[in-house]
Amino acid sequence: MRLERREQRPLWLMIGAPVLAIIAALALSGILIAIAGAPVFEAYRRILIGAFGSRLSATETLTRATPLMLTGLAAAVAFRARLWNIGAEGQFYLGAIAVAAFGSKLLAGLPAPILIPLLLVIGAMAGMVLILIPLWLRLRFSVDEVVTSLLMNFIAVLFVSMLIDGVLKDPLAFGWPQSQPVADHAMLPKLIARSRLHIGLAIAVVLAVIVYLIQSRTVFGMQSRAAGLNPQGAVFAGVPLGRTLVKVACLSGGLAGLAGAIEVMGVKGYVTTDLSPGFGYAGIVVAMLANLNPIGVVFAALFTAIMFVGADGMSRSLGIPTYIADVTVALSLLTMLVALFFTQYRIRR
């Protein structure tokens, strides 16, 4: 028995494999739900009700999907160029704290039509700064960026914690470490009244389309793909590898920083060190579930958000730990990896 590379990939397999992977992951976590002593199908029904059952829960799911789309895009663009940016969590926090720093007092005098775009740009730039450090270490000292970008997460969160305990601390927060709130007119407009759903969702979807167009239609998109597929070959073919990676890094870090900025300006209005329940790390899974396809990221983020929002209600009513959502999402990453493998290889006897 041996593995053999497929000459061509049939369409049914390209569509069927991800679907099968999700089904397999749901079946595996179903075993865990059954071990916990709960009815499996009822549990999944409750997850769907929890995520879509009412206007409130549906808008909540979409609100949760918004930062996941952006961090998912951040991971997808980087991974495609084999730039292993595992630092989206830190970039998210830096984008968030930059918005809190500039949006609370410094620039609060500006009118909303100028202030909001400006703050979004500032958030994105903060994210870029953080990813450029690991990239610089890779290009200058050939240090693998996986570990460095990941360690930057810890540094970034501690840095944010220091600021919201110090210069940026909100004196009105009863001593809680919490940043000063951004000005009211810096908050993003709502998409649907009387819900938390804000215009950030539209921004994220538009950005997914733009990233898709950049990747499929521009020279830079082609170069970043070449840099990922075969760095030596790319250099031989005249791709400026360093410059391409810097652009990829800026795009990736910028998207992650933007995710933090949008979360502050869309939902919370201020920064705490639990602003993100792991949006940066979940973004990696989202990107992989989408097979690094920017449009796929939108749907993968939705799936992930459904699991997280839906599992809350399910866990409360059936007495299952909410961590089942994390387990299911992690399992679907593993099954997706295997499924994608079988779109490229077949087993021959």
Next chain:
Amino acid sequence: MSVLFDILASAGLWAAILRIATPLIFGTLGALLCERAGVLNLGIEGIMTFGAMIGWLSVYHGADLWTGLLVAAIAGGIFGVLHSVLTVTLGLSQHVAGLGVTLFASSFSYYVFRLIVPVAGTPPTIVPFQPIDVPFLSSLPFLGPALFTQTAPTYLAIVVALILAYVIFRTPVGLAIRMTGENPHAAEAQGVNPMKVRYGAVIVGSALMAVGGAFLTLSAFNSFFPTMVQGRGWICIALVVFASWRPGRALFGALLFAFFDAFQLRLQTAVEGVPYQIFLMTPYILSIAALAVMARRARVPQALMQPYRRGER
């Protein structure tokens, strides 16, 4: 300056260094063994978390402490099998597969823990490993309390480092591991099965990682809480580079790192007016700095991260 001197002169600091270093020694040796055979194992953070959880849970349910460590090691080995299937058999990207293993292992740990131990006001505890006074040596002035009053797993960590150094550089098994990490095709020509070597190294390496995690719940603390591994796994990955893939230097690197960590903890209480977060950042900043200094000089196993498929180059 006298503050610094007081800290350095206290036996407590040196005892703490060995304690802090222990999980890092296990983890770094585990990661090193995998990488020597050519497999990057980024599952380490999750495997350590699972080891910490399952080791604690076994003891909580009546197993003795050594059995707890053994259970953790076996569980780590099982995650090693998972990582091997993904990276060795299927030849998937080692980066992505490792991250997948980490995400799964840590979320699975939290799930199992919450399932068996419901939320309570105070977390349930166990009786952890007690310090062993090494006869005669522990009564030495200063050195005694500093070095010879550790718990058993700490001594075990140092022994494992020495054994691993011997195995890698002085035995046929070690030669096979190193050849597989450098050039699996050449290894196969010499009658070595690179697939088996990689499976073996990843399984044993992952078992060591899990034992490192279990040290946290069975010796350093007496209860389990999520996020208790706190990035130690990633620091181990950095320490492997710092150690240039040599077990002896891994031992030294883990101790050096633990020195900075123990030192900053004490400095935090001694120095006022500096935000404590600055001190907490230093271990991570030092890891990055160590990587930058060592990465260019280090001799990476040449086949690291390259999947091996028979007859395919």
